[in-house]
Amino acid sequence: NLTARFNITDWLYRQGRVGQDFYSRDVDYNLPTGSQRQSAPPPGFVNGQYVQDLRRFREINADFLIGADKTFGNFGVSINAGGNQMYRRSDVNTELGENFFTRGLYTIGNASKVTPNYSISERQVNSLYAAAELSYNGFLYLNATVRNDWFSTLSAANRSILYPSITGSYVFTESMSNLPSWLRFGKLRLAYAEVGSDTDVSPYANNLFYGINAQQFPNPSGSFQPVGSINGSTVPNADLRPMRVKEKEIGVELTLLRNLQLELSYYHKVSSDQILQAQISDASGFLTQLINVGESENRGVEMFLGVSPVKSENFEWNSSVNATYNTSKVLSLGDDVDGTFITVGSAEFHGELRQVVGEEMAQLYGWGYLRDAQGRQVFDPNNGRPLRSEEQLAFGSALPKWWGGFTNQLIYKDLSFSFLIDFKLGHKMISGTHTNAYRHGLDKATLVGRDVGYVIGEGVNPNGEINTTQALIQPYYETIRSGRMSEQSVFNAGSWQLRQISLGYDLGKLIPNNKFITGARVNLVANNVAVLKKWVPHIHPDQNGIIADTDVGLEATGLPVTRSIGFNLNLKF
Incomplete structure (x- = not known):
């Protein structure tokens, strides 16, 4: 980063800045021969994959500013005007090698099938701006x-x-x-x-592109050839x-x-x-x-x-x-929209996210259990399994109504200790992890019926009579998968968490007086320390399988939230 400032007078100045963020990542990895998920190789080859992946990212910001600060008696005036240009570029160069000539040799040259891929993405924002402050x-x-x-x-x-x-x-x-x-x-x-x-619309999102389809089709002569197709799903x-x-x-x-x-x-x-x-x-x-x-x-x-x-x-x-x-x-x-809602996100088998006119933003919808006018659950009289609701049900908003935190800092001489407790309350989540645990018999609610091998659901049949049909235990709990039912997996997504603990010590007194180092401090910091209170089972309340605003509240068996412990040393020169 480079900054230059010139004071034209004692009240007028001009300034220019330019800065760049850059990183490069070079990764290679392989999927070993014999891995279960791979298809059988052609005769004479062994299956396996080898990938070389090179990524480069660069963002450049350049701006200029002209400013003036002046007082006139009891009045003060500050005016500045300038502009900024942000340019961002990313390059991805990948080669995938499959089906090897020689077993155990993971190189692109050893692969019988090589699929190269190169993509580039550029984005630029030009800006002009001005600001003024008048004080009295x-x-x-x-x-x-x-x-x-x-x-x-x-x-x-x-x-x-x-x-x-x-x-x-x-x-x-x-x-x-x-x-x-x-x-x-x-x-x-x-x-x-x-x-x-x-x-942050993706670059080129307003253009239609075409590509070569990976599948090949026979032409009139009987040979196979690839065909063109639309490149993209949006x-x-x-x-x-x-x-x-x-x-x-x-x-x-x-x-x-x-x-x-x-x-x-x-x-x-x-x-x-x-x-x-x-x-x-x-x-x-x-x-x-x-x-x-x-x-x-x-x-x-x-x-x-x-x-x-x-x-x-x-x-x-x-x-x-x-x-x-x-x-x-x-x-x-x-x-541009017909109707009173749009679906902006979904998770397979357990719900979707809608924006509904007149309702809170980010409404969670999904299939539930069929109930009669008295609210009693209805079961199939033939097999005893739960019946699905006739329409998708509204479960509430995925956005919290309350959020905040409580911070304490204690300082004794050169030693300091602080902690942060935060909270999010008043929102819902559909848990895909719970759905899978329920249908696989890993949730405690599925203990019912294991001693006898069947379940008699508490409710009525479609005629309003008390349900007495015995349902085989495994199909009974698996019904939520085939029926894509979400009701049993809707939970309060709120939580109270001990978010951070920090312990620090000022080393300034331990450093001899010199003109080079003027201060030093060491800190030990832990993040995501503990969940003090939550309502969703099996998972961390911050967990979300698809990290995107359009899928908030739709947890889908993502990676667990990590706890981190860090050590840092700060020196002042």
């Missing part, structure tokens, strides 16, 4: 910004978006006299802001527009009794033209379609409380609590 006598402030972005991932007609913001604040403790002595600081703020984004959309978020906020900040901080704010946010992948019928030749979705809103309250109960010469205790309460609602789906 240290207690009145007015800030305004304006920014225009141009996204290379969108079509030329739609890639530009302009968005402003304005904020006013009033530090009333600096302008009002005769305030209580316990009120040390007080500020009111009011803000309106807009933000634009392309939602319908491109050349009319995609940038999404826009408009937010209003009002808040207050207070400092009481020297050691107590309180912040409280209310916000209302409306998002329009969100870019989502809506699922469509695979009869179209595609699986999803990129569309702009109408409007949704979030509104809520953010709270912060900080206190220092003890502060002496050798010992200090700092504590803070932050919490957010948020409610959401889908206002409309826009002109």
Whole structure:
């Protein structure tokens, strides 16, 4: 990274910066001969795979800024304007070798079939922006910004978006006299802001591409040849527009009794033209379609409380609590959508994620058990197995209503100790791990009936009579798979967790006085330490099989959440 700043006068300056992030990864690996998942090789060869994978990534940011800071009596003025260019590129070069001539020799040259693949992805965002701050006598402030972005991932007609913001604040403790002595600081703020984004749409997502199909088909002469096909499963959309978020906020900040901080704010946010992948019928030749979705809103309250109960010469205790309460609602789906909902994500056999007009965002839906008008479960009179609901059921939102954390820091001389407890509450999850455990007899609920080899479900038959049919135990619990039922695997996704513990020591006193090293500190940090409370069985509450916003709440047997313990040494020069 390189930064250059030039002070033209004592109140006018110009600045330029350029920075680059880069990494390269070179990996090779093999699937040994005889692995179970591999198909039989052609005569005279041994099966197996060898892969060489080279990946390169580079992101360059370059910006310039011209600014001025000037005071005129009780007034202060700060103005700056500039621009930024972000360029990102990734290259992937892969060679796959299969079916070897010589057993145990894992090289591309030893493979009878070699499949090369090269892909490149480029993305660029050009931006111009300006900001201004006007202050009066240290207690009145007015800030305004304006920014225009141009996204290379969108079509030329739609890639530009302009968005402003304005904020006013009033530090009333600096302008009002005769305030209580316990009120040390007080500020009111009011803000309106807009933000634009392309939602990190994949480069070239608005173009249709073709490729060579891996399967070969016979031509009129009887020989086999490959054919062309559409390359991709998402319908491109050349009319995609940038999404826009408009937010209003009002808040207050207070400092009481020297050691107590309180912040409280209310916000209302409306998002329009969100870019989502809506699922469509695979009869179209595609699986999803990129569309702009109408409007949704979030509104809520953010709270912060900080206190220092003890502060002496050798010992200090700092504590803070932050919490957010948020409610959401889908206002409309826009002109591009027919109906009152769209499906934006799904997990095979156990549910889907929808955006439904008039409901909270991220609604989980899935098949459940058939019930009569009195709410009694209905069973098949012939085999005793549960019957499936006639329509998919709504299980609730996958987005938490409450989240926050509780932090404590204890400092004794040069030794410090801190920990963070956080929470997420008020949302649901469909657990694919539980579905598999249930149908394979690994969940404790499936203990019922093992002693006799059958289950008599508690409920009625379709005629309303008490169910007395014996169901063989294995088919009974496997019904949820064939019927794609999710109801038994819906859980409260909330949790309380000990997220982080940190122990540190300041080594400054142990270092001889010199001009080269001015400070040193060592820290031992543990993350994802423990789950204090959860409601979903078998898995960590943060676990999600597909890590994507469109599949939130659909857990699908992903890798467990990891606990990490780290050691770091910080030196100041």
